[in-house]
Amino acid sequence: MATNTHLVRLPYVVEFTAREEEVAALRHEVRTHLDTWGLRRLVDDAQLCVSELVANVVAHVGVGTPTTLSVGMNGTFLRIEVRDPDSRALPTLVAADVEAEGGRGMALVAAVTERWGVSLLGDGKVTWCEIATGPTSSGVPDGSHRVTRTEAMRGLYGVVGEEQVGRSVGLVGALRGEEAAIHIITDLLHWLAAHGRDADEVLDRAQVRFETEAHRTSWD
Structure with a gap:
């Protein structure tokens, strides 16, 4: 059976204030939309990415930062974007050694995605990542x-x-x-x-x- 993961879907976009207590609601919305799109098997990885990208804004840009989350399809990839108004505080991927206090969040994102990056804008930045949807078989989870x-x-x-x-x-x-x-x-x-x-x-x-x-x- 042909997979429907290649279809174009309108992105889910939500504006929110970056706070730790917002993460649970965002994760719930991501689960709901991926279930609707037939991408249930990507829920855990997508939720992890959303959690880490939002946590990055909270930690490095500041609590209360106006932020936008966008989840959509980019070809055969699920694309997650988090936009904030600070183009200076750039997320980095660092070696997470014993003394490391930062970088582990993006290391987690890198571990579960095909690619990630930062796009600088005139009024801020977008930190994004993409998870491969891959071919799926009807009713059989791909582990x-x-x-x-x-x-x-x-x-x-x-x-x-x-x-x-x-x-x-x-x-x-x-x-x-x-x-x-x-x-x-x-x-x-x-x-x-x-x-x-x-x-x-x-x-x-x-x-x-x-x-x-x-x-x-x-x-x-």
Whole structure:
């Protein structure tokens, strides 16, 4: 069956004031529109991009900045744009080492998109990114992008190998460890769902195993 992801669609555009509390509503609107467009499998990546691009405005331009979000189609790509009035505070992609305080947001965007960039305007800038819609088959979710994302996040979040267990090693500091774990677990749950597994059952089994091992360790 031919995919309908190549059709031209009018972009969803919303003007808002850049505040952290606005992000939840924006994410909800993105989900609603992508569901309507038949792009449900791109919801998580699109929501992540919206969250990070808006957070970038809040952090580097300022709370209360008048901002515009646009989500539309650019050929076979889902294009997300966030416009703000400051052409000086440009987002950058930096190596997220232990001491890094910035750059991780755009590293996340880079990990889940095909490309991203900044377009300077006379009255501000547009930070944009594009997610490949790719060919889809009727009623069958395509989980391949989840595999790519998970592999990218292994390095991004400092997932260490068995040979490094017990060392104080990793790209993510202790204060960001919880956030890293949540992202990694979420992607693993998507991978399980894509392979027909019951994510809730796996979570329950993992919790039981964790508690059993923690109890055993406390008695050793």
